[in-house]
Amino acid sequence: MPEIKDLVKGLAEAHGRTRESLIPILQGVIAHENYISDEAMTEIARELDISAAQVYGTATFYSFLDTQPRGKYVIRVCKTITCAMKGKSLIIQELEDLLKIKLGETTPNRKFSLLETNCLGWCHKGPAMLINDEAYTELTPEKVREIINEYIRK
Amino acid sequence: MSYTQLKRVDLIFDTEATTKDILQTAWSKTNEQIVNELLESGLKGRGGAGFPTAMKWKFTSEQPEKERFVICNADEGEPGTFKDREILFKVPQKVFGGMAVCAKVIGATQGFVYLRGEYRFLLKELQKQLDDFHGILKDLGINFSISIVMGSGAYICGEESALFESMEGKRGEPRNKPPYPTIAGFRSKPTVINNVETLVYAFMITKHGAKKFKDLGTADSRGSKVFSISGDTPKAGIYELELGMTVEQFVEEFGDGDTKAVQVGGASGFCVPRKKFKDTIIGFEGVPTGGSMMLFNSSRSMYNVLHNYLEFFEEESCGQCTPCRVGCQQLMKGIEAVKKGKKHAAYLEQLMKLSQTMKITAKCGLGQSVANSFSSIVENFKEEMIY
Ligand SMILES: Cc1cc2nc3c(=O)[nH]c(=O)nc-3n(C[C@H](O)[C@H](O)[C@H](O)COP(=O)(O)O)c2cc1C
Ligand code: SF4
Numbered sequence: 275m276p277e278i279k280d281l282v283k284g285l286a287e288a289h290g291r292t293r294e295s296l297i298p299i300l301q302g303v304i305a306h307e308n309y310i311s312d313e314a315m316t317e318i319a320r321e322l323d324i325s326a327a328q329v330y331g332t333a334t335f336y337s338f339l340d341t342q343p344r345g346k347y348v349i350r351v352c353k354t355i356t357c358a359m360k361g362k363s364l365i366i367q368e369l370e371d372l373l374k375i376k377l378g379e380t381t382p383n384r385k386f387s388l389l390e391t392n393c394l395g396w397c398h399k400g401p402a403m404l405i406n407d408e409a410y411t412e413l414t415p416e417k418v419r420e421i422i423n424e425y426i427r428k
Numbered sequence: 429m430s431y432t433q434l435k436r437v438d439l440i441f442d443t444e445a446t447t448k449d450i451l452q453t454a455w456s457k458t459n460e461q462i463v464n465e466l467l468e469s470g471l472k473g474r475g476g477a478g479f480p481t482a483m484k485w486k487f488t489s490e491q492p493e494k495e496r497f498v499i500c501n502a503d504e505g506e507p508g509t510f511k512d513r514e515i516l517f518k519v520p521q522k523v524f525g526g527m528a529v530c531a532k533v534i535g536a537t538q539g540f541v542y543l544r545g546e547y548r549f550l551l552k553e554l555q556k557q558l559d560d561f562h563g564i565l566k567d568l569g570i571n572f573s574i575s576i577v578m579g580s581g582a583y584i585c586g587e588e589s590a591l592f593e594s595m596e597g598k599r600g601e602p603r604n605k606p607p608y609p610t611i612a613g614f615r616s617k618p619t620v621i622n623n624v625e626t627l628v629y630a631f632m633i634t635k636h637g638a639k640k641f642k643d644l645g646t647a648d649s650r651g652s653k654v655f656s657i658s659g660d661t662p663k664a665g666i667y668e669l670e671l672g673m674t675v676e677q678f679v680e681e682f683g684d685g686d687t688k689a690v691q692v693g694g695a696s697g698f699c700v701p702r703k704k705f706k707d708t709i710i711g712f713e714g715v716p717t718g719g720s721m722m723l724f725n726s727s728r729s730m731y732n733v734l735h736n737y738l739e740f741f742e743e744e745s746c747g748q749c750t751p752c753r754v755g756c757q758q759l760m761k762g763i764e765a766v767k768k769g770k771k772h773a774a775y776l777e778q779l780m781k782l783s784q785t786m787k788i789t790a791k792c793g794l795g796q797s798v799a800n801s802f803s804s805i806v807e808n809f810k811e812e813m814i815y
């Protein structure tokens with residue numbers, strides 16, 4: 275996979291080849307590839323001259339550093355207490371119906387992944403979700419339909 | 429119109445004086461003056477643990493090792509907390525300003541903001557504000573610069589030593605303490621790590637002097653604080669209030685008329701039931717809080733609330749030490765078994781003991797504080813756990 279090799283090399287050049295650059299590099303891979311493949315991890319290990327186990331150990335610790343294939347748009351719905359109280363289950367239901375996948379799955383066209391996450395810091399405006407870096411708050415099933423339709427058109 | 433009207437304060441979001449003015453004021457003072465003012469103000473950390481800010485800065489400045497760092501903890505992950513996001517959005521320059529004043533006192537030239545991954549959408553604007561801020565520093569001839577480091581979705585990285593590990597490119601696993609960050613923090617160098625809000629207060633105290641802050645609050649809890657208010661309330665949002673109110677006063681202002689419990693300090697804080705509203709003070713003398721206040725009305729099942737917290741802890745535990753890794757799972761399984769009638773109600777006592785064991789034996793604040801919400805909910809809402 276020459277593209278991965280080039281990507282990792284570019285990131286290592288931008289962030290430096292020290293252990294402190296590991297997480298910024300992993301974040302960079304996510305930004306381009308939506309997940310960190312085994313190839314990417316071995317390549318990073320080579321660039322930083324550390325063991326692949328260290329790269330794997332670090333990557334798998336962080337919930338936003340996915341090591342499984344994900345869609346172009348990763349949807350993370352908050353499931354923590356106040357969002358749960360304000361109806362996050364209805365939001366998940368709506369997303370599952372719209373995308374025709376279950377929680378944890380990715381659409382066959384690799385466009386969307388649907389995940390749950392913990393408190394997003396929008397508790398006063400729950401239910402809340404992230405699509406990649408973008409936050410969406412005070413969700414209702416209708417609002418979710420509009421948002422997703424916009425992404426489908428993208 | 430009741431006598432309990434809570435006092436609103438406007439120190440954090442006030443933008444009357446420019447960052448440059450306040451920096452100039454700070455640089456006209458000696459480090460000793462700044463530390464003494466902070467000490468006099470009584471400012472305690474707003475990130476949860478409540479350590480006196482002046483002492484933290486002083487200890488760090490006294491270390492033999494000369495390379496020192498100042499870090500702003502913007503990992504805000506405690507359920508029910510969202511005030512740091514608002515502060516970073518509205519008054520980022522005051523956060524940077526607080527870091528610069530700290531850097532002056534401790535003799536640091538480099539600072540970092542550790543921003544949680546969930547707030548990446550803030551990054552672009554924050555970086556722009558930071559560039560402006562660096563311009564101001566340059567004008568004033570101050571040798572200090574700040575970088576923003578991004579988190580990647582791990583609540584535990586808000587714990588200071590886990591945060592250092594994460595910044596060093598590792599798994600966010602808390603370290604043994606001591607040594608404390610003032611002696612060995614980021615890159616094992618003396619480090620001041622403060623919450624976003626603490627840094628803004630420190631900056632404003634440098635501007636106004638200690639009195640304006642000290643005149644607010646109580647002997648143990650000086651000043652005001654930014655509260656994040658959510659749950660069953662018609663007034664969810666962010667409010668800066670004087671410290672020292674009782675839960676009853678709080679509920680009178682923010683409740684929906686049917687409040688049965690208030691969770692003070694997030695999932696790792698305490699649950700205060702209605703019968704204790706009157707006698708419980710919100711602050712270091714009563715129930716401390718990093719600002720999270722969640723209200724529950726009588727339509728809510730406290731079993732579901734506790735279950736949700738335990739799920740949170742179980743997922744966010746770094747898994748490094750057994751009491752917390754296994755304890756969180758067992759507490760969750762335990763309350764499920766009692767609810768389903770597979771275990772007798774008396775089993776709850778054993779679970780309470782387990783949570784107390786975690787308090788004593790867990791390595792960091794996460795595992796140690798599970799007992800706070802666990803005991804306060806199980807004790808006060810026992811029927812709801814069983815039936
Ligand atoms: C599990 C855990 C999570 C924490 N998360 C945060 C956080 O998100 N933000 C924060 O400022 N402090 C957090 N803290 C507290 C920090 O360890 C540290 O005490 C704080 O940043 C010190 O700043 P202060 O003195 O200004 O409060 C957390 C502590 C624990 C144990
Ligand atoms: S108490 Fe929990 S979060 Fe803290 S070190 Fe132990 S396992 Fe990790």
Ligand code: FES
Pocket residue numbers: 352353354355356357358392393394395396397400402507508509
């Ligand atoms: S509980 Fe959902 S954003 Fe905090």
